[in-house]
Amino acid sequence: MDKIQSMQVFVRVAELNNFTRAAESLGLPKGSVSRLVQQLETRMATRLLHRSTRRVQLTQDGQVFYERCKELLANMDELESMFQSNPAMISGRLRVDMPLTMATHLVLPRLTEFLNRYPALEIELSSTDHRVDVVREGFDCVIRVGHLKDSGLIARPLGHLSVLNCASPGYLERYGTPDHPDQLSQHAMVNYDHALGNRSNDFLYLDGKELKTVKSGGSITVNSTETYAVACVAGLGIIQVPILGIGTYLTSGQLVSILPKFRAPPMPVSLVYPHRRHVSRRVKIFMDWLSDIMQGFVV
DSSP, X not given: OHHHHHHHHHHHHHHHTOHHHHHHHHTOOHHHHHHHHHHHHHHHTSOOXXXXXXXXXXXXXXXXXXXXXXXXXHHHHHHHHTTOOOGGGOOEEXXXXXXXXXXXXIIHHHHHHHHHHSTTEEEEEEEOSSOOOTTTTTOSEEEEESOOOOOSOEEEEEEEEOEEXXXXXXXXXXXXXXXXXXXXXXXXXXXXXXXXXXOOOEEEEEETTEEEEEEOBOOOEESOHHHHHHHHHTTSOBEEEESTTTHHHHHHTSSEEEOTTSXXXXXXXXXXXXXXXXXXXXXXXXXXXXXXXXXXXXO
């Protein structure tokens, strides 16, 4: 049991890059966490972590050991839950990441129903618009919107999000409502770039099966999906955005859908998770639930 606890503690320290935060999350004294990791390093006869006053980082051996620990612990979870028919008995921690808009407008409003069914589960929800390192940061699964690069991870397609062209009534009153993309040179686009280094102000649309691009004006770039919509509501320009996350703005009349015949291609949505021989039952259950609640928003 001490070996298992040592591995669990080591994985937690590696994910949080900090002994104090790992101890707090596990409900253990910091000294106990440090001692268990030191014992593990002694047993493995190698240094697993680089320590500094502010954070800890995995060594090369530590990275290999971390990935094997995650797999072994996942296999143990799977074995323990194999014969559990009562949802209340399925326990453990889920570490997931998704775009902020998806967390705010889809997952969090419905998370209570999931936790009511599986009350012994704990969820750590990261919601950022930059792409996390799934393996190195210890995520069980992440939702990604857009085309995926070949990363060696497993991808489960969930469908495609339809993209709308939107503007605020105030913006349209000042600048008029365009009825063709050719008119957008006289309009402003709100530009989205998660790294804030690429200002393009491009308007993309499908003409039949051909993807076309039109340049427009615009003076603001944002790096958050939430501020992207808010900038549009404020009348700063036109946006191209999935309907998920702006439904309330459309219903309230704060945003208006425009250029319905000139939409950008639908955006693929995928569940991505590490390549492991066995995925724990709690991860499978959560991914199935995410897939179910997405169905009303994908085509």
